[in-house]
Each structure stands twice: as structure tokens, then as C-alpha cells.
Amino acid sequence: DIQMTQSPSSLSASVGDSVTITCRATQGISNFLAWYQQKPGKVPKLLIYAASTLQSGVPSRFSGSGSGTDFTLTISSLQPEDVATYYCQKYNSAPLTFGGGTKVEIK
Amino acid sequence: EVQLVQSGAEVKKPGESLRISCNGSGYSFTSYWISWVRQMPGKGLEWMGRIDPSDSYSNYSPSIQGHVTISADKSITTAYLQWSSLKASDTAMYYCVRHFEASAYYDYWGRGTLVTVSS
Numbered sequence: 001d002i003q004m005t006q007s008p009s010s011l012s013a014s015v016g017d018s019v020t021i022t023c024r025a026t027q028g029i030s031n032f033l034a035w036y037q038q039k040p041g042k043v044p045k046l047l048i049y050a051a052s053t054l055q056s057g058v059p060s061r062f063s064g065s066g067s068g069t070d071f072t073l074t075i076s077s078l079q080p081e082d083v084a085t086y087y088c089q090k091y092n093s094a095p096l097t098f099g100g101g102t103k104v105e106i107k
Numbered sequence: 108e109v110q111l112v113q114s115g116a117e118v119k120k121p122g123e124s125l126r127i128s129c130n131g132s133g134y135s136f137t138s139y140w141i142s143w144v145r146q147m148p149g150k151g152l153e154w155m156g157r158i159d160p161s162d163s164y165s166n167y168s169p170s171i172q173g174h175v176t177i178s179a180d181k182s183i184t185t186a187y188l189q190w191s192s193l194k195a196s197d198t199a200m201y202y203c204v205r206h207f208e209a210s211a212y213y214d215y216w217g218r219g220t221l222v223t224v225s226s
Contacts, residue, residue, distance in 0.1 A: 001169070034212035036152070043202065043219060044144075044152065049212040087152055091210045095168045096142070096154040 002027045004090055006099035012107045019075040021102045023088035028068045032092035035064055035073045038101075039084045047086075048073065080106055109133040111141075111203050111217035118223045119193050126189040127220045129203030136184035137161040139205045142213065143177060143188045147199045155201075157209065158186060193224045 003026045013019050023033065031051035038044040046055045048064040051071055061076040075082055083106055088099040114128045129141060142157040156167035160179040167177070179186040186203060201220045204213035 032210070036213075038152075043216045044213075045216070046212060046214055055214070085151075089152075089154075089212070091206075091212055093210050094154075094157070094166060096157075096210065098152040098154065101151040 001095055002029065002090060002097060004088055004097050004099040006086075006088055006102050008102060009100065010103040010105070012105045013078050014107045015078055015080060017078045019078050019082075019104060021073045021086055021088075021104075023066075023071040023073070023099050025069045025071075025090055029090045029092045031067050032090055033064075033066070033071050034089045034091060035062075036087045036089065037082075037084045038087065044087065075104075078104070078106070109205070109215050111205060111215055113201075113203060113217040113220045116221040116223070118225070121193055121195055121224055121226055123193050123224075124189070124191050125193055125222065126187050127201060127222065129186045129188075129217050131160075131184045131186070131205065134205075137181050139207050140209055140211070141177075141179065141186040142204050142206060143175075143186075144202045144204055144213075144216075145171075145199045146202065146219075147196075155188070157206075159209065160184075160186065193222075195224050195226075197222060198224050 033051045035048040036044040052064045085101045085103045112130045143155040145153045155171045158165040158177045165177045176189045203217040205215040
């Protein structure tokens with residue numbers, strides 16, 4: 001089965017900083033990759049699908065890129081409301097594996 | 108408005124059985140798959156399995172296979188996750204999610220059902 005590895009597992013950055021999270025697949029998955037945001041105590045929310053397509057209503061400071069095995073999620077200007085854990089997920093075929101998550105905090 | 112309404116929190120003992128539910132509304136229930144996602148306390152998200160409510164075809168994560176059963180009743184637009192014998196390690200939050208193809212991203216999530224298994 002394809003495994004998804006996220007890095008870093010956690011990060012701390014200042015408000016206004018650009019933040020990048022990486023997700024790597026052990027085999028190519030084309031662009032069948034989604035990113036989810038889970039704020040503390042809340043339900044996960046879809047941010048990006050097809051590696052780079054922003055879900056409706058998601059702020060434009062979020063962006064995604066990549067194809068094949070390497071993907072990134074970038075927050076261009078970190079805001080206090082972005083404190084959350086971010087998960088990537090491959091969905092090209094079962095099992096629909098998630099990455100381990102990246103916890104983003106404000107410095 | 109699309110909604111996935113999950114049943115309430117449960118507290119069970121090891122060895123007991125349990126079925127939790129997820130009622131879909133505001134969309135064509137048989138046009139979308141339902142998956143179940145587990146989140147153990149303080150841990151990440153784990154896909155458990157999925158079902159096509161139109162014909163009840165289902166498949167499971169290899170790590171989950173045999174321990175749970177996913178089913179659906181399209182007449183009442185409800186999907187289920189069922190255990191015949193709970194273990195303490197089943198303690199987790201369980202989310203149902205909607206997706207438009209067998210392998211697709213999850214655009215709507217239920218609010219979760221917390222299952223606690225303790226003697």
C-alpha cells in the first residue's frame with residue numbers, strides 16, 4: 001500500500017509568515033491528493049483537492065502544488081485562525097491513506 | 108443544505124456490540140459514497156472503509172477488515188458502522204464523510220460520534 005508522509009510534524013511561525021507543509025507518497029498518485037484542516041476540537045474541513053484546487057470558501061492564502069509523489073501546502077500569510085493540524089490524503093485508490101498530520105502553531 | 112447527522116456518543120464495555128449511524132440529507136444519498144474515518148484520542152485520521160449506498164457495495168482498510176461492518180439503508184438515507192465485539196482500542200471519534208466517487212476527496216463531514224470502550 002502507498003504510504004503518505006508529512007513533514008514537519010509540527011511547526012511554529014509568526015503571524016504573517018509564509019508556511020509550507022510537505023506531503024510525500026511512496027508511489028506516484030498523479031494529482032489525487034487532498035488537504036484538510038482540523039482546528040482544535042473541531043471536525044476536519046476540506047481545503048484543497050486535486051493537489052491544487054481550492055475548495056469553495058477557503059481563503060486564497062492557502063495554496064497547494066505538486067504531482068506524482070511530492071506535494072506542498074502553503075499558507076502565504078499565517079493568521080491566528082490558521083492554528084490547526086493539517087492532513088494530506090491520497091484518493092487515487094483504496095486504501096485512502098492520510099498523512100500523519102502537521103500541527104501549526106503561532107509563535 | 109447537505110448534512111451528515113451522526114448518532115450520539117456511546118459508552119460501552121469490552122465485548123459489547125454497537126452500531127452507530129450517519130443520516131444523510133440535502134442531497135441524493137445514493138449518488139455519493141460514504142466512508143468512515145477514525146480518530147483515536149490525540150491521534151491522526153484513519154480511513155476505515157466505504158460504502159456505495161446505491162447497492163451497498165463496501166470495502167475496508169486492510170487494518171480494519173473483519174473487525175467492523177459498514178452498511179447502509181437507502182430507504183432512510185442512513186449509513187452504519189457496526190462492531191460485534193468492542194475492544195478498548197476502539198475508543199475513538201468516528202466521522203462519516205461523503206464523497207462523489209469510490210476514490211474521491213471528502214467534501215462533507217459529519218460532526219463525529221465519540222465511542223468510549225472501558226470496563
